[in-house]
Amino acid sequence: MITAIxxxxxxxxxxxxxxxxxxxxxxxxNELHREPNPALNTSCSGKTAMLELFKRHNAERFVVRHIGQKMLERLLNNSYSVFQVRRGRHAAQNLAVIPDTELIPLTAAEHGSPSVNHDKKKAQGRKCCGQDGLKEQAHRSGSCCGSHSTPQHTCHSTKQAGRGGCCH
Incomplete structure (x- = not known):
């Protein structure tokens, strides 16, 4: 079983x-692979790339300290096992073989932390492309997902792409 941490x-x-x-x-x-995090400093597209990375490396289990509800939900929906490590430090060479007594199974999205950014977007009337099947519709209209885009200033512009202003 491959464990991603x-x-x-x-x-x-x-x-x-x-x-x-x-x-x-x-x-x-044994460490098999170490990859840069594609979700670091990006928007939803980085999180999608993160899921693709897990599939590519055949990950089946995750050990985390903290995880957001939305990402936890995505992992659980893809039939991954997710565990939260109890407090304390663990040596890098022992991370994948942490005893079960040190792990808390996360079995529902509610076990993750609420997403502050998601709540902010929702309060502003914006939605992420991945929700409600809006991605295709937004791309066809050129108005990527929310009120932050206009035909002259879409999230596909080089200024916004990958900076959290776009939802894919």
């Missing part, structure tokens, strides 16, 4: 999508 250098990152890298371990705790 979000890491900052040699420690588990405090937040799943804000980790510097994603590290993949085998059952014996």
């Amino acid at each position: 979000p890491m900052n250098y040699h420690e588990i990152a405090n937040h799943f999508t804000k980790a510097l890298s994603l590290v993949f371990f085998d059952d014996q705790g």
